[in-house]
Amino acid sequence: TTRQRRRQSWDEQPSSTAPTSSYNKHDKPSDGGSGGGGVRVQWGMVVFALGFFRYMSVKSNIIHDCDETFNYWEPLHYLLYNSGFQTWEYSSQYALRSYLYIIFHALVGVPASWLFGDDKVKVFYAVRLFLGILSVVADAFLVVALSRKYGKRIASYTLMMLCLTSGCYLASTSFLPSTFSMYAMSLATALALLEKPAWAVAIAASGVIIGWPFSVLAFVPVTLFSLRRNLKRAFLSGAIISVSLLALSVLVDHYYYKRWTSSVLNLLLYNVLGGGESHLYGVEGPLFYVHNAFNNFNFAFVLALLFPATLLVQAVRRKFVPELLIFISPIYIWLAFMSLQPHKEERFLYPIYPLICVAASAFIESLPDFFHDKYVRNDRSLIVLAAKFVRPVILSLIISISYSRTFSLIHGYSAPLEIYKHLDYHEDAGVGSTLCVGSEWHRFPSSFFVPDYVAQVRWIDDGFRGLLPLPFNSTLGGTSAAPVYFNNKNKASEEQYLRDLESC
Template identity: 35%
Template sequence: MIIQPHHPHTPTDIPPSADDTRTDQATGHRNHSSASSPLSRERKTPTDSTMLPAGVQTIRFRKPTTGSDASKAADSSEKLKAGRHVVVKDTLIAEQINRNRPPWAPKLSVAFRILVLVRFCAAMYSSIQDCDESFNYWEPTHYLVHGKGFQTWEYSPDYAIRSWFYILLHSLPAWLASKAFPFDKRPGFFAIRAMLAFLSSYTEAKLYRAIADHINARAARYYLSMSLFSAAMWTASSAYLPSAFAMQAITLAYSYVLEPVSSKAFSGRRTFFSCLFFVIATVTGWPFVGVLALPFAFEELSLYGDDEVMPASRPGWAASRFNRLFVCGLGCLILISAPLVLVDWLAYGKLLFVPLNIVLYNVFPEKFGSGGGPELYGTEPPHFYLLNLLLNFNIVFILALLAIPLVLLTSRFSKNRGVRLGQKIRLANQTPSAQLLIIRLVPVYAWIALMSKQSHKEERFMQPIYTLISFNAAVSLSLIRGWMEDIFVHLTSSPYRAGRTSIFSTFTRTVILTSSCIAVARILALQNYYHAPLDLMFHFQYNELPVRAIQTHPAEYANLRLNTSQPILEAIEHAETTVDLGPLAKEKLTLCLGESWFRFPTQFLVPDPINVEFVKTGPFAGILPSKFPSLPTKGQFDGTRQEKLNPQQPRSSNPLSEWLWRRKGTRTNGGKFNTENKEEMNRYVNPQTECDYAVGLNYPHRRAGWRGGEFEDPQSWEPRHCVPMLDAQHTPTWARTIWLPLSWWSDAHVGNRKGKLSFGELCLYKRTPRS
């Protein structure tokens, strides 16, 4: 044995990491020769120019260090421990190989910029999937901003199960757009969608960073990839729905929930912000999503987390935890509820708490005069959500359902479970990493089970857990990769080779790439099959109406100096000008909606001089929206019925509320309403006398009673523009699920079943001149 002096600044008391230790297959001895570890290279470096013979052991002594020498030695030791200045965080899922070189994960700002590119495209091009979004949210917003809009029974002061506070929050971008573009309402529509896209991008990026910091860096990357190309997130990110708003608030809440609970001073931030966003999701968004906060509350009150609690101190610990949760929860509830109650008091003219009304209507519908409640609007089988989520998430949904079983298997059977489920060795009185992880995976299962028990089901009801589904799937994929690494190391006895092979990365990339391709094909299907309503409204505003305005009021457009030798549309495009449709207000034109009324997007896409009405053309016998009592401004037309209507006087209120809330129509009923989905005949107008344009569907393959074509009378109506739209009833499920760039798949025409696709037409009709 040779004793050598040691430089005071050279740290030698660092234990070798697991990655530095390998078994020599020839001798069976353990050695430290991993090329991935800077510490192992430091140990192999000889201390002098003389090479020592094999088998000679050395001992090096460190002389005492004081003052600046001690701090320098400590700094040097910390740098080596970090492994090339890379700090490895303590996460609930740890790496088995290359633990001193954590996977690359982009920063929050980088993730946000990546997400916002895709979400902004969705805001610009995605269609409106639900008529509830059109009539319950876009139309009230249109009324606040422009003074006219459709009113559903939910906004009747007699029932009041929709909050105007939620509408007011979203109306600001549209109001600003109306000031910047006073002659065009379309920018207001896209301003709201752009705001929703930016908000969704930030919440997703925030959750991504929380996963990287507290769960696992690889899982965070998987989540980012899954969420980025998700067909579900394509529609939900810019959807103007309380369920989508709740999704964004829940996502922010879980970006704080992922941090393990603790009673330390700084952990109060986790409790406060989690409570704040859960309350925002529940009170401002959708009351039923409060269920998703129960696992968080259970963890706060029952699990030690990072606390080390002795049995004797448990009562005081429990009281402290309860007080913290109660104070944060109550404070956030008051903070969010106060402005909501104030706005709804101003809007409805009476004091009420709308979230409570929503719960009462769904639980006790008889209190609202309804014998059936939400079931009146349709019921679905228990497996509806499973199939729908499989359609929207494909492979990702299957992985999400495997999350908890994989955690349990890993905790029970993995030889490296102490590494796989947390680097830090948790003390006996602390909560195991597996339990902390499971409590974060439970919400997806709980929400699906709860909503599947309800008879009335809608696709949008799953939106609050969309981001959590991707999170569960990312955890599953990370654990599956961990099991593959364990098996590889067991078979090869070489963590070093496991760290160099590309098998694991190839597997995870294949899973994510396959899922992304299916998701993109689903997005393209939605765009190609169901985008007709937005396309038709664009043609109506920028093609049909400008031509009519110039032809019927040529003197009003003399200053445009159009080339009269060209067709009007070509001349307008060549002049690079936007035609002011104000002169059309003199004609009091009406656009009528037939059996396809539920596909109407919003009056934001219909110019102000045009009125929109319903006509009775088919077997539909449910209740349709009425109109808010309105006082149209100059250049607006809201129908002759509104001019003759003498609505009930607004509810009495004090002068302050009169000054604060100018849209008094929110305090009255624009028509007769009921909660039993019974048809009200005063919603319809006579198509022969009051309609100038109409929108109708034509399905050639359907039987006569349901094929549409209500305006196909050449004596009365002239088709002006038609857009193909998929006939879902006559197209197989597998064919309408995705879109593929194949000629036999994508070249089907209306009335021609080339391949398996069947198309109809959504058409704009113009009334022929009356003789």
């Protein structure tokens, strides 16, 4: 008789008609005890790592976009100190910007202003620290959720990229609605992975309404996934949060603009239905975001784009389809949609930054699966071992390039923040002084860096013919003012430049 080998558990293949459950870390074969699927990352380690690098970002990050200064730091400064610059978007005639987002940060800014008094620079960094804490919480949930679902390795890779890639390091402490949407994307994805669909939809709705309304497209996949998991609870959660936040936004806008309006609706109407003229503020080619994302993530972005190709491998497909593929799909949806828009800015990609880290980490983690012999339980062939060795090499390359870019940006462009701090040592200029700024107006770091002895900051005509911000005018109503010198055509106003240069 012929002696037959005893059937092993891994020989049994499910039939095509048998139901298959979603992949989790316990389904992953052993990887030789090198930190594979059966071990979780610890909350303490994740929070410490993220906290350390977010604190470094708080202290060292520059202001990358003048919109951050004039559309967010300046209105916050006005609410705290009754002085600051107003842009045309904050004119009550247009009311395109939500004060709900501003007062959310004023919850930290107000007590910080009480605590630090006249030291406005410390208030600035207190608000930034709040941004860093939000980032730590959201990203920590994402890393832990990945660990519980897919194992320690992919979670660890994601953690390192969230901490050290230039994009995440710099965006995490920027005072921008798209940054808030980025936090929401991390947290909503984490909650969906943790099988909390109602919470995932609620956070997604918050990211869109409090943060950036246009990011709604990026949240569609995680929202649909959550609705499919628990339609009733997820729908009710999303509906209640959406209606509540929209109502609160309208009330807040009414309080500040002194008329019934919705800044969320106004922004959508201006850019979508109203024939918005965002092209007046710059037009870029279709590859702008590809170039920009590569600058901020280098080869991690390339690997994130290539991730769908890994699904051709059955072992990878079994791990990551459908859940992870759904969660990272906003990378491709958002990139394609935004690349079609004529007006492009770096911050518009912020909502998908965490997902780029996840997709790149999944690609790196799956490298050995390309060469693994499916008939061998623990394949230790030379090519598989080489693929495992390459994983930390690739990760190290990504982090090294990212560190170089981050250091270069901070070293090369931090001068405005540092120079304006020195104004504190020039009180001999006298109380009531006028600080004049010329062609570097777009590098103005905000009124938080202007000491109290300076009565006003004014622009000097350097030939720029676009519309510049002007101070909030309390005599016209402050936040409720609709000054005649503002327009939505980006045309310079006669009042925006100081004519008496002797007063500088």
